[in-house]
Amino acid sequence: MDAETFRFTVDGINVEATDGQSVMEACDAAGIYIPRLCYHPDLKTSGTCRVCTCKINGRNSAACVTPAAHGLVIENDTPQLTGDRRAIIEMLFVEGNHPCPYCVASGDCELQALGYRLGMVAPQQPYQSPVRKIDATHPDIYLDHERCILCARCIDASQMEDGKTVFGFEGRGIAMRLNVDAKGGLGDTQMAAIDRAASVCPVACIVVKRDSYRVPNGSRRFDKSPIGSDIEARRTGRKS
């Protein structure tokens, strides 16, 4: 066992890791929370959001795609990184339309939760206020493109977990959008409400109809505890 494990430090704290783990995975296991948005433990890392960027051996790299290695010196919780991460969250808030007070995902939204956790007040940047059509062609699911943050989770989940390839991207730059595998919209794809792709959306872009208020506002995941506290709880339980 000992031969396969090695150590690196995050903000001066020793973290044990095994070969093949990413920095993110090793830190999660050790109870150190690195803020992240597009990352999902069950899915392929796409590295789209860049929120988990840390200073790794002096260079900024995304923790989700950086392999853990012996002796890495990592800065995670620093004022500059927190500021940069907050700026990214702000960018996503102004890029799409994210009206938290009346959004179905409120309290369960990872974007909103990160805004709180990183201390976002009101975005300093101008709202882009895009007008994007809702795709309501599917009987059980609707797609609200104005909420999409282009994390790529659904693309991978549909491909790898559901074996379907319902989603893909379209366009480039600021015009990039989530696209579906049918001209007629989601209703013409193989998508089903029980698909993994329907449940991995971090915001309220992919929404299962007639299911949104099963848990009322005020009692949802991030209404109870800030995002990342589940990971940090692992650390408090440890003796160091």
Added chain:
Amino acid sequence: MSANSDLTAAAIVKEFGADRSRLLDIVEQVQRRFGHIGDDAIQAIAMELGIHRVEIEDMISFYAFFNREPRGRFRIRLSKTPISFMKGAKEVALAFEKALGLSLGETSADGAFTLEWTSDIGMADQEPAALVNATVLTALTPGDVPHIVAALRQRGFDSDPSANPPYARPEATLPKAVIKSSIVKLGPLLSGLSGRTDGIGAALALSPDKVIEEMTKSKLRGRGGAGFPTGMKWRFTRKAVGADHYVVCNADEGEPGTFKDRVLLSEFPDLVFDGMTIAGYALGARHGLLYLRGEYAYMWDVLQEVLKNRRGLGLLGENIGGREGFDFDIRIQLGAGAYICGEESALLESLEGKRGAPRDRPPFPTERGYLRQPTAIDNVETFACAARIMEKGAGWFAGFGTAQSTGTKLMSVSGDCAHPGVYEVPFGITLNELLDMVGGSDAQYVQVSGPSGQSIAPKDFGRRIAYEDMSTGGSMMVFGPGRDVLEIALQFADFFVAESCGWCTPCRVGTTLLKQGMEKIVAGRATLADIAEMESLGNTVMRMSRCGLGQTAPNPILTTMRNFPELYEAKLAAAPFTPRVTLHDALREAVAVQGRESATGEI
């Protein structure tokens, strides 16, 4: 015609061996046949390749040169750069609008013409330039435009584009369809080249390891600007384990203001192919790929001819140079209009027939590159250097330049100078010396390495072109007295909005926000707080973006802020706060509905 587009598309897929990694070529052929890629064609390609339509749409929609909707049979793309604007591109654009009865971005009702802007097309020394399909027009004036349009109308209407053989260019005889040789000054790399060099022969006299050693000894570093030691890259690639090894030549010369690779490929193609072949020998690679930017499609036929000749001479193919077992051939991959594909990992994705989104590293291409196999990607100029190093020896090469930057550098010089063009200069030359050489001594500032580089003010003209000081791919845009520095910075900001790949948040959103902020500054509406906010945003984009594009996109703004603070100060609004949207703009719709201005005017 479109009735059988599905059958034709299916046939094209078969022509490319139903190989998913050739999707760019497949789509390009379909578009060549039908002018666009329709739904039927997409469905057919998807079926034949056994992939989903969403994957094909993902790729197609990424590239500026692919159309999902029908466009004009003659697609006129005007090069949009600060240099082209300085040389009168806006006036030329107006003349085209007038002659065609179209606004930029529109297609004529008869389907004959589409008129639009495009990013720099590699002709910065002969702007205003334009592409008509694959044909390049240069040094345009408004007076040329009616003749060009008349010529196109005359020859365009009776010919069915689908009947054209591949790569035929009926517009090649248009007025101004002339690309002048850009060479102004040659140095040791490119002079004394009568006919073919014997770099390959010299390499074959050594073992592959010795060839790499020779590269290392020459201290050759990557000419794209990053400056990675070529010998080390080749050694890593050779040592990496893989079923196949690949040599890739990055000819996606997209950095605005650079055109030296165009010159190398049009005037010294054999030297470049020699270099690639030598790399093939050194790496134990059997396949070479040249990724040619879509804007250079006009070179396709000529380069294919060069490759054919080389095969005839035994310089490509099996048992090259009589060496048993040394098999190597080169394929050209045409790009389709995406600046980001000059980034090596995005280039690899594009080579594999996908959207040009950069990869996260590690793994590096030397370990897992094209088709996940060990790959050495080098700049066109780097291969030319490698060929000369084999021919003349590492010592000869290291005799030029500085200790850490050996050899010479090809500089593409454009803008306000007497003699724009390509200059081969020894590393270590100062900007001052270079400006004297090109006739641009009165420059207000120089943009080195294109928009992703730096705006250098006269106080820094003593700096040197060298990896240890100013590392550059070779773009040098000269801006004379009286040029509007902030307006140029805004145009560069606009370039990055057009070329951001969109994959990562900081670059996708940040480039747009930076452009909007710059617009507010140029309009004289920004406050000190806005400028501070812009600086902070620029730094975030630089620190957090995934690849070099985003990491350098704020450069034109941040470096002009540093070097020309007085210009920003002069634009400051006197108020402590000004809203992003003026009251007048906010009320515009209401004013239009009511048919009168607000009674109180601007409050």
